[in-house]
Amino acid sequence: MSETVAPPPPEASAKPHHTVEFAVVRFAGDSGDGMQLTGQQFAIETAFAGNDLVTLPDFPAEIRAPAGTLYGVSSFQIQFGSGKVWTHGDKVDVLIVMNPAAFKVHLPDLKPSGILIVNTDAFTKSNLAKAGYDASPLVDETLKGSYRVFEVPLSKLTREALAETGLAHRDAERSKNIFALGIVSWLYDRPLAPTRTLLESKFGKKPQILEANLLALDAGHRYAEATELFTEYYRVEPAELEKGTYRSISGNQALAWxxxxxxxxxxxxxxYGAYPITPASDLLHELANHKNFRVRTFxxxxxxxxxxxxIGASFGGAxxxxxxxxxxxxxxxxxxxLAVMVELPLVVVNVQRGGPSTGLPTKTEQSDLLQAFYGRNGECPLVILAPRTPSDCFTMAYEAARISIRYMTPVLLLSDGYLATGSEPWKLPDLAALKPVEFNLATDPETFQPYARDAETLAxxxxxxxxxxxxxxxxxxEKKHITGNVNYEPDNHDLMTRLREEKVKRVQREIPPIEVVGDQSGQVLVIGWGSTYGAISAAIEESREAGLKVGHVHLRHLNPLPADLLDVIGRFERVLVPEINRGQLVRLLRAEFAIPAVGFNRVRGMPLRLPELVEAIETVARGEPLPTKDTAAEAFAGGQGVRSGDAEGNGGWMRDAFQQLWGLDRSGGNGASEG
Amino acid sequence: MSDAASATTEPLTKADFQSDQDSRWCPGCGDYAILSTVQKVMPDLGVPREEIVFISGIGCSSRFPYYMNTYGFHTIHGRAPTFATGLKLARPELTVFLVTGDGDSLSIGGNHLLHILRRNVDVKILLFNNRIYGLTKGQYSPTSEQGKVTKSSPAGSTDYPINPVLFALGAEATFVARTVDRNVPHMEMVLKRAAKHRGSALVEIYQNCNVFNDGAFKYLTERATKIDTELVVKNGEPLVFGPIDDRKGFVIRGTKTEIVKLGSVPDEDLWVYDETDPVGAGILARFDHPNFPVPIGVFLDIDRPNFSESMVVQEEQSIAKKGPGDIKELFLRGQTWDV
Incomplete structure (x- = not known):
């Protein structure tokens, strides 16, 4: 540590505190305000404090949208707690807004009586105008009646704290996000050491900027302790986590590793070959840094x-x-x-984002599942896997590569924007415990046939x-069976088509038995995949606390599906499939098993909201159709000409038809009483 | 990283490079002559058969790998350069040939051809130019002349044709040459030169499609006209053509080239070709029938670090600096904590 830096202030506060089990904090500001860095660093401090946590970075697609505008607002949210944390949280306890635009966009998500920390220096006439305000919303008395508002002149305070550094005002003010981090770190009794370490490694070669940021961090912390605005702080006790060494990891980083x-x-x-594209580019960046692992990036x-x-590289044995x-x-x-046809190993990672077309580049969605299944000409099956949390990206990336090499098949790994940029504590895995990566490298010219197959894997x-x-x-x-020579014979094509299909199906043998979380039989089985894991897990907990018999299966293997999935489905009266799309897995399940599964679908570019999901589970448990809110019909000529009633994928007459057909409304059914 | 046992030791012959698959080109197709010449040249490269890979895209020419008894990969339309690039990235030591056509490389695959050339990936690209789409039965191609009447251009094509040699020079290729299917000795010479080049080599091969564009290069292959239309390029020698009694050369004035009778100007004014000069190559590449004789031979041969060499250098530097990658150490990088 540089000697020019003042000793850190004592971190223990003399003020009284409350202990809370969970907290949700959101940092929001202009894209240039450093909200992502601030939030990520608060997350690291929180991890060091021993809490479980989930984060949600949310930023615009523009690199630097015009300053102060509503569409230029960038935010970072974190939920942390002393218990298991499933989601980034819906409503927030503490909201930090760096300008009027962030105020306007994010205030609706603040809980009643929640803490609002406002950078009053940014509430200038022009910033107010850009956010569409005639006058400062801070003077509104109802605001202070609804929330605990802390007006902090962040820019000014940061300037003053950095007066000695000799930095120009404008440069000094850049550290205001770190000043804010100091305040919030105080508010939740977070350790500052991890942030100091980060700043030192980030700005080690720029001593003036390092000093400025360290000063701002301490100044923010001291300010919060000294000011009369904050009369108390909060404590969140460490969560009970499995013993081990942990680090924070994002989905993209975990995938790369x-x-x-x-x-x-x-x-x-x-x-690793890639063309830069949001939100997958970080994979390329990460791997390009590891040339010493003999990873060749292109x-x-x-x-x-x-x-x-x-594919060319795989042909060459990589x-x-x-x-x-x-x-x-x-x-x-x-x-x-082609990769399916030539049967070479290949892992394709698709970090899904909002579509169609360019869509919502920085927002999350699960709408490429059917593309993954069917988006090619011909009968073209491949293996499809999906991680469910940022750290699960490590496990499933490893699994994708292992299966791909073992079965000589392309594997599509479906991540998404939420997993990619979200981070969580990750217990470092025991490398020796990972499954070996096996494959059949041919060397004997006497027995070699390009398309002879392994009896077990069909590779x-x-x-x-x-x-x-x-x-x-x-x-x-098309290849001739065994020899691999070009062949157009009808029966051979039929055989080869089936063999390619059967090979993918055999990957079922790699899938462990399904673990149903919650009730093992009962009213509703919730089947999810991908990044909805946290939201569904939290909803299942709430529904069960409310007395419902609900189970959760979160599929990580989508093609092939687990062999025991139908057995599990049969133990429940109804199936609910929540997805961030218009109903893709639910369609596949209906088609595969001919079951009247119900979809719960939102495509807002955001993770599913917990209260809505809980309500959906309760509704389906009652055997009622999900409430229909047909926004398309509302937006289009008052709904004329648009059929409503099926907007949730299986809302009205279809549901009834299915229920009559399959008799799933019978009391008892395959439900709890027999379970 | 070869897992192979020691390479074959006996000298190879042309027959060693013939696969057991029947060629399925039309009888009389220019591709047969090219295949035969390539198979003939292969033993002279001194590369074990198992170290050679032929990669192709889609089209008549792209069936080529099936007939070579080497490793081969018949890929998808226009994309062969991408597969070749990845293969060289994984296996820099392999000798990789890419066989493509005018449609495959300059229409659907134009982008990839551009990039494999500018990156100087050590791949030998044999571009069979027949100025027509053969496998889809006779539509005009990106090298078809303007006004070309085909099934898809009954009133004549309005598209201006691309010149593959000019394209390659524009893409900053380090080796560019042209030869003709009917001129086997010349083709042999050019193929050997290309194989020796360390970097990407583009060889345009004028190839007759006797079904859909017969005689496209007749002026260059028929004895009667060839003498006036063929300009054989030789490095370090004056560019000359024409019958013995009517030899002609070139004088460059400003950016214009003038055809002159030998003897009508001082010999030292004649254009002496330098195959290491990209500017001269650009001028020569614009010579075309009927205003100029058509140059065949090596237009350009220069050295530039190639793609896989540069990549290996970076990799070795990284290992020297950071040590061979250690996954465990990677996990512990940055901030960790114990529970």
Missing amino acids: GLLAAARASGRPMV QAEDEISAIGAT LGVCGTSGPGLALKGEALG RPWAIPGTPGLEHRVGGL
């Missing part, structure tokens, strides 16, 4: 090149991986078909260039 670990376990080099000229190069987001996956469709041998005597040709034309 899972791939690295799998490549290392396989002993094959890894080639920033391709386009999405097609990225996948072509990785683990080929490419990462993209929805629009990129669309462009990769033809090459994915063809991996025969890589450089191996004498195994010279052979592959390509996108």
Whole structure:
């Protein structure tokens, strides 16, 4: 640590405190205000304090949207607690707003009597105008009646704290986010050491900026202790976490590391090809930094090149991986078909975002599931996996690579924007306990046949260039069974189509038995996938506390589906499938099992909201249709000409028809009484 | 990273490079001559068969890998350069050939051709140019002449054609050459030169499609006209063409080139070709029938660090600096805490 820096102030406060079990804090400001860094750092402090936590970064697609505008607002939310934390939280306890635009956008999410910390320096006439205010909303008396408002001249205080540094005012004010971090750290009794360490590593080579930020952090902390505004602070006791070494990890980072670990376990080099695309680019950035792991990254000229190069690398014996987001996956469709045809290992990561088209680049959505299943020409099955939390991205990336190499098949890994940028504490895994990555590398020219298959996995041998005597040709034309020569015979095509399908189906053998969380049989089985894990888990807890018999299955293997899924479904009276799309998994489940599963669907670019989800579970448990709010009908000519009643995917007459057909309304059914 | 046992030791022959698959090109197709010449040249490269990979896209030419007894990958339309790039990224030591056509490489795959050339990926690109779409039965291609009447252009194509050599030079290729399917000795020479080049090499091969565009290069292949239309490019020698009794050369004035009778100007004024000069190559590339004789040979051959070499250098530097990657150490990087 630099010697020019003043000693840290005592962190223990002399003021009284309240102990709370959970807290939700949101930092909101202009895209240039450093809200993401501030929030992430608060999350690290919180992890060090021993709490469980979930974060939600939310930022605009524009890099620096015009300052002060509503659409330029960037925010970071964290829920932390002494108990298990499932979601980033809906309503917030503490809201920090750096300008009027952030005030306007985020105030509706503050709990009644919640703490509002306002940077009053930013409430200038022009900023107010940009947010659409004629006069400052802070003078409104009802505001102070509804919330605990703390007006802090952040810019001025930061300037004053940094007066000695000799920085120009404008530069000094840049540390106001760190000043704010000091305040909130005080408010929740967070340790400052992790932030000091981070600042030192980030600005070690710029001593003046380092000093400014360290000063601002301490000044913010001291200010909160000294000011009469804050009369008390909060404590959140450490959560009971499994023993081990932890770190904070985001979904994209975990994905990158899972791939690295799998490549290392396989002993094959890894080639990662990508074309920059939000929100997947961080995968490329992360892996490009690890050349010493013999990871070769390739920033391709386009999405097609990225996948072509990785298939080429796999043909050469490497683990080929490419990462993209929805629009990129669309462009990769033809090459994915080739990978299915030539049966080479390939992992394609799709960090989903709001669609269609360019859609909502920085917002989350689960709407590429059907694209993953069917977005290619021909009968073109591949393995589809989906991580459910940021740290699960490590596990599932490893699993994707392992399955891909073992079965000689492309694997599509469906992450999403929420997982990618969200972070959580991660207990470092025991590398020795990871499953080995097995494969069949051909070397014997006497027995080699390009399309002879392993009896168990149906994988063809991996025969890589450089191996004498195994010279052979592959390509996108249909292959003759065993020899792999070009072949157009009707029966052979039928056989090969079935073999490709059966090979993917055999991946079922890799799936552990389903663990139903909550009730093992009963009224409602909630089936989810991907990043809705936290929201569904929390909703299940609430529903069970309310006395419902509810179970939760969160699918990480989507193709193939687990072999025992239908058995589990049969133990419940009804199936509810919440998704951040218009009903994709629910369609697949209905088609696969001919069950009247009900969809709960929101496409707001945001994670599902807990109260809505709990209500949906309760409604389905009662056997009632989900309430229909047909916004399309409302927006279009007052609803004329638009059929309502089916807006939740299975709302009205269809539900009744299904129930009559399948008799699922019978009391007792396959439900709890028999369970 | 080869897992292979020691390479084949006996000298290879042309027959060693012939696969057991029947060629399915039309009888009389120019592709047969190219295949035969490539198979003939292969043993001279001194590369074990298992170290050679042929990659192709889609089209008549792209069936090529099936007929070569090497490793081969018949990929998708226009994208062959991307597969070749990835393969070289994984396996820099392999000798990789890419076989493509004018539609495959310059229409659907134009973007990828541009990038494999500018990156100088060590891949030998054989571009069979027949100025027509053959496999889809006769539509005009990006190298078809303006006014070309085909099934899809009954009133004549309005598209201006692209010149593959000019394209490659514009993409900052480090080796660019042209040859003709009917000129086997010349093709052999050019293929060997390309194979020796350390970097991306583009070889345009004029190839006759006798079904849909027969005689497209007749002026260059028929004895009667060839003598006036063929300009054989030789490095360090004056560019000359024409019959013995009517030899002609070139004089460059400003940016214009003038055809001159030998003897009508001092010999030292004649354009002596320098294949390491990209500017000269650009001028020569614009020579075309009927205003100029058509140059065949090596237009450009220069050195520039190639893609996989540069990548390996960076990788070794990273290992020297950080040590071989250690996953456990990676996990502990940054801030961790114990519970």
